[in-house]
Amino acid sequence: MYSKEIIKGTLKPIILKLLQENNRMYGYEITQAVKDLTADKIKITEGALYPLLHKLEAEGVVFTEKESIGKRVRKYYALTPSGKEKTQELIEEFVDFMATMKHIFEPNLQPGYGTA
Amino acid sequence: MYSKEIIKGTLKPIILKLLQENNRMYGYEITQAVKDLTADKIKITEGALYPLLHKLEAEGVVFTEKESIGKRVRKYYALTPSGKEKTQELIEEFVDFMATMKHIFEPNLQPGYGTA
DNA sequence: AATCTATACATAAGACTTTTATGTATAGGA
């Protein structure tokens, strides 16, 4: 588990990346997927996740479908067409950003390797 | 220039990494170093930088030396012994974190390459 | 039958980080 400060700013890119790959997901599923993908190093808290999903819906980036599982209701989130565009842009920016960070933190590597 | 949200949480690791490599630096020098290292993609604002430096000093991570350049005064920052330890730990955590992020955002790469 | 854990949603107060705006002052170039 990473210290909290380090994860700042990555929640939105992570969620959108998952939605880009999985077509549709519900909130709890997202928290589990991140836990699994990162071997428990990143745990998304509900207090951060749900407000962000609601905000993305209000912005038209995602839309929702409710589905009943027994007596419980699941709320699935999926990208809208414009959301897909924005997501693609954001992810490209994020990947570029990570390459820049890598350049700062591993300055001995030859440019070109690792990103090709 | 990246959108602001993306850079969140990286300011402290960046500053400490620079101080680890450069022995001592002053505030303005840090802003320029980051601009140069990232081809203007990341610009550290003074409103974020100076309060953080003051906080790091209050925590005993860095110490300062004032130096007069003509009539102006420069304030150099350098890592304390305990600050060096904390910095090393933070940077290792950050590098690990970046590898985890890379795993999420570039899932097709074979593990082992790029980090070896 | 009762209790614990997992699933599944949600909100609200507070902490923390960063942006935006503003201020002061010296130095150098146009």
Add this chain to the structure above:
DNA sequence: TCCTATACATAAAAGTCTTATGTATAGATT
């Protein structure tokens, strides 16, 4: 003389995330 660069600093506001709390169903264990 004026503009830009150098060099520090603070303070209000915005924004993000943590921590805490709440509700409820479902399944497993005691």
